[in-house]
Amino acid sequence: MKKLLLAVSTVALLGFGATASAADELKVGKKIYDRAFGRGCGACHDISSNPQLVALIKSGDLSKASFADTLKNGKNGMPKAMAAIMAVGPVKKAGYSEDEAIDAVWAFLAK
Numbered sequence: 422m423k424k425l426l427l428a429v430s431t432v433a434l435l436g437f438g439a440t441a442s443a444a445d446e447l448k449v450g451k452k453i454y455d456r457a458f459g460r461g462c463g464a465c466h467d468i469s470s471n472p473q474l475v476a477l478i479k480s481g482d483l484s485k486a487s488f489a490d491t492l493k494n495g496k497n498g499m500p501k502a503m504a505a506i507m508a509v510g511p512v513k514k515a516g517y518s519e520d521e522a523i524d525a526v527w528a529f530l531a532k
């Protein structure tokens with residue numbers, strides 16, 4: 422009986438956690454976009470001559486694997502971004518791993 426109660430409450434907790442974290446993920450993703458590198462990704466990407474991330478994701482021209490690869494390794498004029506992303510306050514506060522931080526900024530751009 423005790424075991425059953427424990428199982429039920431664990432499931433309830435996990436279910437609740439998942440709902441809270443989907444909304445949190447979008448918020449953290451927005452903070453990354455606005456704050457990484459001090460001025461945010463938009464300092465470069467909101468300029469029309471640079472890649473338009475939302476449009477590229479929506480059209481299917483930018484895969485998540487390629488997105489993650491660019492953030493980790495940089496690409497021509499695009500600086501490596503993981504250190505800047507992991508330094509954003511809300512990312513640290515959420516305790517995200519690098520992959521979770523990539524998921525968050527992707528989720529914000531793809532929403």
Ligand code: HEC
Nearest residue numbers: 457458461462465471472483488491496497498499500502
């Ligand atoms: C200093 C300006 C600058 C900043 C800041 C910047 N980017 Fe970029 N980014 C670029 C440029 C320029 C390119 C185009 C690189 C190329 O392919 O020549 C690019 C390319 C990319 C690409 C690859 C697009 C493609 O079509 O393959 C991704 C993904 C990307 N940036 C994401 C981000 C994210 C997310 C951030 C914020 C964490 C960010 N960038 C911050 C300048 C910047």
